[in-house]
Amino acid sequence: MPNILIAEDHTLIRMGIKMLVKEVLGLSWLVDFAADGREVKQKLSEKSYEMLITEINLPNTNGLDLISSVLSALPTCKILILSLNNESVFAHRFLKIGALGYIQKCNSDEELKRAIYHISMGKRYFTANQAQEFSTAFLSNNILNPFEKLSEREFEVALLLLNGKSVLEISNSLSICVSTVSTYRGRIFEKLRVNNLIDFYNLALKNQVIVNHYN
Known part of the structure; x- marks a missing residue:
């Protein structure tokens, strides 16, 4: 069966x-x-x-x-x-x-x-x-959601950051070194044009990458 x-x-x-x-x-x-x-x-x-x-x-x-x-x-x-x-x-x-x-x-x-x-x-x-x-x-090259600019690995790291994971915790979770995680975080912030975690979190809320359960 x-x-x-x-x-x-x-x-x-x-x-x-x-x-x-x-x-x-x-x-x-x-x-x-x-x-x-x-x-x-x-x-x-x-x-x-x-x-x-x-x-x-x-x-x-x-x-x-x-x-x-x-x-x-x-x-x-x-x-x-x-x-x-x-x-x-x-x-x-x-x-x-x-x-x-x-x-x-x-x-x-x-x-x-x-x-x-x-x-x-x-x-x-x-x-x-x-x-x-x-x-x-498929028919257009326009990117409406800035998170579409992220690679699969960058998006994975981004989700872990948004879930409150530290660089060390992400390193352990993905079995990659701490410096690599830091590099990914730098690339993510650069591609999304944010300077800190607060701006990063607010951008994720705006683009529905995360859900605000209080709304």
């Missing part, structure tokens, strides 16, 4: 996703849960999964590293991202590294069910907004 792993740290959301999975794919699919990045990797070491539905803001990991680790351990795993983070900023990055779909949690259940079905068949799934934005980006 096919196995699916749902990685989400909120119990009610996990159960809601499970119900939709069973509705779309049938009762034969066996569903397991993981609440953080370490548990995802533990589950993958114990069992093979045909599909992973995951939040990218899980504890004890960062989203880009998590997806890369999953595909390294299980290259055939079909991955659907389900997250609060704005698809206009994050979707293309996760699709480029191997996810088959990216859905925001504010999207309808019907949208999520369509994504689950298509991805279970090994097909990519784009929302209408993503399809429009990707086609516009």
Whole structure:
């Protein structure tokens, strides 16, 4: 029987996703849960999964590293991202590294069910907004979001900085030396034209790279 792993740290959301999975794919699919990045990797070491539905803001990991680790351990795993983070900023990055779909949690259940079905068949799934934005980006060289100027590694470091990680913590997390992290931070600030962490954080809020939960 096919196995699916749902990685989400909120119990009610996990159960809601499970119900939709069973509705779309049938009762034969066996569903397991993981609440953080370490548990995802533990589950993958114990069992093979045909599909992973995951939040990218899980504890004890960062989203880009998590997806890369999953595909390294299980290259055939079909991955659907389900997250609060704005698809206009994050979707293309996760699709480029191997996810088959990216859905925001504010999207309808019907949208999520369509994504689950298509991805279970090994097909990519784009929302209408993503399809429009990707086609516009293909036809135009205009960069509307300054964070698009960052490379994949720079963006990964940027997210860790925005999560309050120190240079040493980022060094340990990404297994790179402290001086390299400092170099990345300098490049990030230069490309974004910010001078300090406060300006950096405010720019990330403005461009919906991070979510202000108090608004």
